[in-house]
Amino acid sequence: MTDAITIERISPDLDFGRYEVVVTLPTFRRPEHLLKTLESLAAQQAERRFAVIVMENDAQGREGLAAAAALFETSRIPGLILVAHERGNCAAYNAGWQTALERFPAMRYLLVIDDDEIASETWIERLVETAETLAVDLVGAPQIPVFEGDGQSRYARHPVFTPHYARTGPVPILYSSGNVLIRRSVLEAVGAPYLDTAFNFIGGGDSDFYSRCREKGFTFGWCAEAPVHETTPARRTEFSWLNARGLRNGAISSIIERRRRGGPADRLRRLAKSAALLAASPFRSARLAFDTRSPVIGLYHMQVAIGRLLAEFGLVNEQYRRPEQN
Structure with missing residues (x-):
């Protein structure tokens, strides 16, 4: 899998051993929204040091890489940008998660946010606190749709847009990777490739991953206080x-x-x-x-x-x- 990854940008003087939390952020042809997502990460009120890995999944166009490069080159965002050459969301996640494990030896928690989402200011702190308070291995949190057009009034209660759980606490399993914390020990136990690339274009690689995690005895929690707001284009209400x-x-x-x-x-x-x-x-x-x-x-x-x-x-x-x- 290493041959399918190219590290394109690294923040100057990045000390890989300082970071307890690494946020992974896959991107594909959403350069403008990627910048909004990164700005929400830059605005985090976090006590723990965190770094960011952006996984560019358009090896030809590289619009995300071009848009985000300056934020990393000036160290406004500590971390790195890589190109995941194999197309598909599972391949992009795998590239970022493998790189996080290999490059950040002090990482205890890996977080995931997508390039159409905006994190709340205490997103990182709430996820980590929930993992520690509940003593669970994986924590999910709400993805709140922000509809274009009149989708809010028509489809806000559709099951594909509503969070799976309502309250913070232990849960039997998770379903989405768009807003999640994963302990390092989980990734080390599951091993690469973490998400099965057979799901690259179907979706569901995250559900399959969680199913395998549960079989290995790992536990799950939910944090209602760590939402991300997901831009939902009008196309998704057709x-x-x-x-x-x-x-x-x-x-x-x-x-x-x-x-x-x-x-x-x-x-x-x-x-x-x-x-x-x-x-x-x-x-x-x-x-x-x-x-x-x-x-x-x-x-x-x-x-x-x-x-x-x-x-x-x-x-x-x-x-x-x-x-x-x-």
């Missing part, structure tokens, strides 16, 4: 995108179950489970539509159930294959 996301979420659950339990008898059990979910989905969807006063939102449970069943026959939508449509 029916085609919402439908594709629901189908994809169903497919991911089927794929992960198949990877954990892949025998012939297991397949029959999965098919039976998928069929049962499909049979129940019209009733669940009707309830969701009633609760949210939105027929479009209500379709989500049916979309997930259909996506699960389609995945059993190899029909999976690669929603991230065409980034301009995402």
